[in-house]
Amino acid sequence: MTTYKGNQTANENLSPSLQRKLESMEVEIVNDLTTGGSDKAASAETVKILKTSVDTHKKEVATTDILGHFKPDGATITVDPETGVAKANYASAITTAVNTSEQKMVAKTSIGQANGVASLGSDGKVPASQIVASAPTNLANDAVKVYVDNVSGNDSNTGASAATGVKTLAEAVRRIKSLGAKERKIILVGGRTFDEELNLEDIHGSYVSVNCEPYDNRASVKSVNIQGCSAQINLMNFDVEKRGTIAAIPSYGVNVYRCNWVTMYRMKIVAQSRGVFCSRVAYCLMDGLEINNAGADAVYCSESYAIVDGIKGTGNNYGYYASSGIIIGSAGNLSATTPQLKSSGGQIFF
Structure with missing residues (x-):
């Protein structure tokens, strides 16, 4: 972590009020993506890391295990409604009823479930009774x-x-x-x-x-x-x-x-x-x-x-x-x- 304080020698020759003004403008340079604060600034290296991460995400292909930015043609990815993570057990339970890459099936709750989320069976998959054709x-x-x-x-x-x-x-x-x-x-x-x-x-x-x-x-x-x-x-x-x-x-x-x-x-x-x-x-x-x-x-x-x-x-x-x-x-x-x-x-x- 580096602190920028300007030119100390030059500051000694300035009036005390101006010197205090310059000192109040000191900015702390941060080199990580977790430190917050309105009185801190990110380094050029930190911005570079952030940009690289965004660019990588844009190119990430979604699979049954990875929630990427897009999915390949023909793939069906189903996201866990509670965690937001794509899981193979959700996808495999639903895609069995899909005929072509242009069709979608929707897993819905059984009558009486209040939370609106289809629950998994003992085998880790959505039960057939909760997969209804849309x-x-x-x-x-x-x-x-x-x-x-x-x-x-x-x-x-x-x-x-x-x-x-x-x-x-x-x-x-x-x-x-x-x-x-x-x-x-x-x-x-x-x-x-x-x-x-x-x-x-x-x-x-x-x-x-x-x-x-x-x-x-x-x-x-x-x-x-x-x-x-x-x-x-x-x-x-x-x-x-x-x-x-x-x-x-x-x-x-x-x-x-x-x-x-x-x-x-x-x-x-x-x-x-x-x-x-x-x-x-x-x-x-x-x-x-x-x-x-x-x-x-x-x-x-x-x-x-x-x-x-x-x-x-x-x-x-x-x-x-x-x-x-x-x-x-x-x-x-x-x-x-x-x-x-x-x-x-x-x-x-x-």
């Missing part, structure tokens, strides 16, 4: 995909691919609702017939879509119910109809109520009453739909703004019905046994 996350673009297969799927699967899809539409919806990703997608495995309603209620955030893969082998669902959603909902390339094992369908094909923005593309809809029921929706786009055998209206619009284009279909009672709403666009080839267009306090512009 919706997979695509780390590249912060998008989420959940595949649904009611034949080969299982609701305990990751849902990350068609081969590991969940079984029910309800489970797929539950997962995407719990996430705040920029883009969330439910993918129906092609050719499947779901004896289940696709129920999209109270979904918020930016964007949610329901699609089908492969594109040329469409799946079908019992009906679609969309209510109270502020997120943009996009339906495309699947059918809503009585088909296969579906015993009955509700009076509507697609019901949209109190939503901000809903779009429907390339869908075939069969309904007992209304094909598309749209009420209190700020913006509803229907493009390339086929609506057949609607006992009431193929498209019903109430207190909503709807844009239609390229809609076709046969066996419907009414074509378009605007009740205190606005329907605008192209009528398409939608046939009806009674008036094609009907309004009650609404407007239709074709």
